[in-house]
Amino acid sequence: MRMTFSAPSMNESGPKVADLAGQLLIITPTEYKTGIKTIHGDAEAVEVSLVNLDTNKSYESVLFFNVALRSALKQKIGQKVLARIGQGTAKPGKSAPWILLDATTDAAALAKANAFLASTPTPTATAPAAAVPAANGTITPEVAALLAQLGATKA
Secondary structure, eight states: OOOOOOOOOSSSSSOOGGGGBTOEEEEEEEEEEEEEEETTEEEEEEEEEEEETTTTEEEEEEEEOOHHHHHHHHTTTTSOEEEEEEEOOOOTTSOOOEEEEEOTTOHHHHHHHHHHHHHSOOOOOOOOSOOOOOTTSSOOHHHHHHHHHHTOOOO
């Protein structure tokens, strides 16, 4: 039996970094990837989900190969980063690198990002099967906090 295969997507449906220049973004790095096969050989990238607050478009599984973007986002896996993409200073004979410009000190940008997050439904978590009581039979503060997040009440 013969199977048909599709090649993996490499940002075909997502934006190019240049298209995001100057835009206010909420970037959520999801994974640091190595050994990605490209026409230039193996490469590294940070996979991100991003929301362009200026265009109200969201993108999943966007790969940033750029060294400066990778470096800035590698330590932020799982966190939300509020930034604009800009260009740094070019080295002789090279193009200016794409960099992240911190938007957390801009009150208007923070307000826009917080308004977006407040209007976005949060995924609902499934409740644990049963809370494990502490040795003395009471619920620990950590379990109580988790139950409160889930909307449960103490028994």
